[in-house]
Structure formats: structure tokens, C-alpha cells
Amino acid sequence: MTQPHLxxxxxxxxxxxxxxxxxxAGADFLIARVVDDLAxxxxxxxxxxxxxxxxxxxxxHVADMLVASGKVGRVIxxxxxxxxxxxxxxxxxxxxxxxxLPFAAGSLNLIVSALTLQTIDDLPGVLVQxxxxxxxxxxxxxALLGGDTLCELRDSLASAEIELTGGLSPxxxxxxxxxxxxxxxxxxxxALPVTDSDRLTVRYSDMFALLRDLRAMGGGNPLAERSRRPxxxxxxxxxxxxxxxxxxxxxxxxxATFHIVSALGWAxxxxxxxxxxxxxxxxxxxxxLNAIEHRVGxxxxx
Numbered sequence: 121m122t123q124p125h126l127x128x129x130x131x132x133x134x135x136x137x138x139x140x141x142x143x144x145a146g147a148d149f150l151i152a153r154v155v156d157d158l159a160x161x162x163x164x165x166x167x168x169x170x171x172x173x174x175x176x177x178x179x180x181h182v183a184d185m186l187v188a189s190g191k192v193g194r195v196i197x198x199x200x201x202x203x204x205x206x207x208x209x210x211x212x213x214x215x216x217x218x219x220x221l222p223f224a225a226g227s228l229n230l231i232v233s234a235l236t237l238q239t240i241d242d243l244p245g246v247l248v249q250x251x252x253x254x255x256x257x258x259x260x261x262x263a264l265l266g267g268d269t270l271c272e273l274r275d276s277l278a279s280a281e282i283e284l285t286g287g288l289s290p291x292x293x294x295x296x297x298x299x300x301x302x303x304x305x306x307x308x309x310x311a312l313p314v315t316d317s318d319r320l321t322v323r324y325s326d327m328f329a330l331l332r333d334l335r336a337m338g339g340g341n342p343l344a345e346r347s348r349r350p351x352x353x354x355x356x357x358x359x360x361x362x363x364x365x366x367x368x369x370x371x372x373x374x375x376a377t378f379h380i381v382s383a384l385g386w387a388x389x390x391x392x393x394x395x396x397x398x399x400x401x402x403x404x405x406x407x408x409l410n411a412i413e414h415r416v417g418x419x420x421x422x
Contacts, residue, residue, distance in 0.1 A: 127239045127342045129217070133200055139338035140179065140201070147336035148179065153320060154234045154263045154380060155181045161261065161384065162189055162232075169230040169259070173198050175250075176218040176236030186232065219246050223253035231260045238264040238295055239342050247308035257389035260310060266317050266379035267295045272367035273376065276327065280359035298381045310385030320378040323369065327360040330376050 139147070162185075172192040174182035176199050186195045198214040198221075216222050218233070219240050231250050240246050250260050281288055296304075298317040305313035324330045334340060368374045 126241050129200075131340075132239055132338075132342050135335075135340055135342075136338035137201055139336055142336070144336035147333060148181070149322075150320070150337065150378060151177065151179060151181050151235055155185050157318070157380070157382065158182070158232060158234060158261055158263060159185045159189060161382070162186075162191060165191070165259065167191070168193070170194065171196065171228050172230035172232065173223070173228055173253075175221075175231055175233040176200075177234055182232050182234050186230075192230065221246070221249040221253055225252050226255045226258075228253045229255055229258045231258075231262075233262040235263060235265060237262055243296070244304050244307060247304055247310070251308045251310055251385075251387060254387035256387055257391060258387040260305075260383070260385050260387075262383045264301070264381045264383070265295045266381035267297045268319065268377055268379035269295050271377055271379075272363060272374070273327070273330065275366065276359045276363035279362050280355055284355055284358060295379070296381055301381055301383050305383060305385040308385070309388065311388045313383070313385040315381065315383045317379060317381045320380065322376045322378065323373040324376060325373060327363040327374060328356075330374070 168191055170193040172186050172194070173196045174186060180197070183195050183197045186192045196213045198216050198218075200215065200217050214222070218236055219242055231254065237243060237246065247260075254260065278288055298315050302313050302315040305315070322330075322333075324333070363374050364372070
């Protein structure tokens with residue numbers, strides 16, 4: 121069965137390349153925030169990783185973080201764009217798509233991805249590939265855009281389009297849910313999965329300032345089934361009005377939500393903690409809590 125193409129990979133690559141070439145000052149605020157969070161999570165891991173991969177993203181943020189952590193021997197940058205976004209770690213070492221990992225089984229100790237996996241057609245398949253590439257007790261760390269990302273923009277664009285045309289076309293990509301992400305890690309065979317989420321609210325003068333930031337990040341509508349008809353000036357003006365009416369603060373500035381889902385999972389190892397067997401407990405919960413038990417379902421009043 122052929123995997124359906126939800127995202128236009130060629131368009132995504134073109135936008136990312138353009139954003140990297142232009143290097144708009146301050147446009148990296150979101151990736152910088154996410155990588156800082158990944159660095160904090162990695163700092164509490166008490167082990168050294170011989171070989172790590174900074175997967176996707178094209179910029180050097182993740183690779184630079186791994187180098188600076190002092191926890192990694194060799195850092196490999198793997199991305200579909202070659203030799204762009206150079207930082208302390210240099211350009212991309214390996215040109216590859218994030219959905220077709222070319223690594224041998226058990227060849228990596230750490231894989232880190234920041235804000236790239238949300239535009240993968242087959243996210244479960246990529247997680248399985250990552251699990252295969254990790255050595256025993258290897259670690260996968262990822263951060264993806266979550267389900268509430270740009271909810272205000274989605275609402276405003278949809279409302280304007282319905283009002284003006286009577287129809288609705290896909291304009292903003294679907295994003296993963298934090299609970300679904302935990303299940304995907306388990307399905308991929310990763311042990312001790314941990315997922316959580318955070319919301320970053322950024323304020324702008326108007327919707328057009330937000331759209332400029334998204335373009336500077338290499339964002340925009342990445343859907344393969346997006347409408348090819350150019351949107352009219354009237355449409356964007358009406359969407360901006362709706363945005364200001366529904367999603368602004370008392371000072372007139374609008375809010376934009378970025379929902380970040382963080383995921384962590386380990387390749388199985390005999391040295392990892394294992395869950396206790398059902399029925400193996402030696403202490404009753406009521407005794408541990410010093411609680412009074414009440415019999416339920418006896419048919420008598422207590």
C-alpha cells in the first residue's frame with residue numbers, strides 16, 4: 121500500500137532553503153527556544169553518547185547544542201539541504217530525507233530532532249527507522265509542533281474563507297497530539313517513553329506580522345492538497361480583521377500559539393528498569409496509604 125503524500129516535500133525544502141539564505145534576524149526564536157529545552161533535558165541524562173545525529177532542520181542549532189553539551193563524541197548533521205545554516209558544527213554531513221534514514225542498525229547512540237518531524241508523511245515509520253538505527257540503550261529525543269499550534273490563525277483563515285466563498289480549503293497542517301505521540305513511541309518499540317507539551321504565546325501587531333515571521337522561518341502551508349488559487353487581498357484583510365476581533369489583547373496586539381510536543385524514548389536494553397509483574401506487589405496500597413477500606417457492592421448500607 122502506497123503511503124499518501126500529505127505534505128509537499130519539494131515546497132517545504134524550497135521554503136527552508138530560502139529562509140536560510142535570507143537569515144532574517146530574530147526569525148530563529150522558536151527553534152532556539154525548543155533547542156534550549158532539549159539541551160536542558162539532555163543535561164540530566166548521566167551518560168556519554170559516542171555517535172549522535174542531529175536530524176533535519178537544516179540550521180545548526182541542534183548540532184551546536186550537542187557539541188556544546190560535552191556529552192557526545194561525534195555529531196552528524198543529517199538533512200535534505202546540504203551545507204546550509206553553518207554553525208560551530210559545520211554544514212550538513214549527510215544529505216538525506218528525514219523519512220528515509222540511511223543508518224545501519226544499531227549504529228547510533230543518540231538521535232535528536234527539533235521541529236521537523238511534524239511535516240513527515242509517515243511519522244510512525246520514521247520512529248521505527250530511528251529505533252532500528254539506535255544501539256541498545258540508545259536515546260531518541262524529538263520536539264514537534266503540537267495540535268494547538270497556530271489555532272488562532274487557523275480559526276481566522278477558515279472563518280474568512282467560509283464567509284467570502286462559502287467553502288473551505290486546507291491551509292494549515294495538522295499537528296500531532298501529545299497522547300498520540302506517546303502511543304507512537306511505544307508502537308515503534310521504544311522503551312520508557314516520555315511525552316509532554318508546552319505552549320508558547322507570541323504577540324504581534326497584526327496577522328501580517330505573524331505571516332512575515334512564518335515565512336522567515338521557512339513556514340507556510342505545506343499541504344500537498346492545498347488550493348492552488350492565489351488568495352485575494354480581500355481574503356487576507358478579512359482574515360486579519362477576524363483575527364484582531366477574536367484573538368487580541370486589550371492593547372490591540374494579537375496572540376499566536378505555538379504548541380510544542382516533546383518526546384523521549386530509549387532503545388530497549390537489559391540494563392533498563394522493567395515494570396513489575398502483575399500480582400508481584402508485597403505491600404497493599406491501602407496499608408501504604410494508611411487508608412480505611414470500604415466494601416463496595418455488598419448490597420448493604422455502610
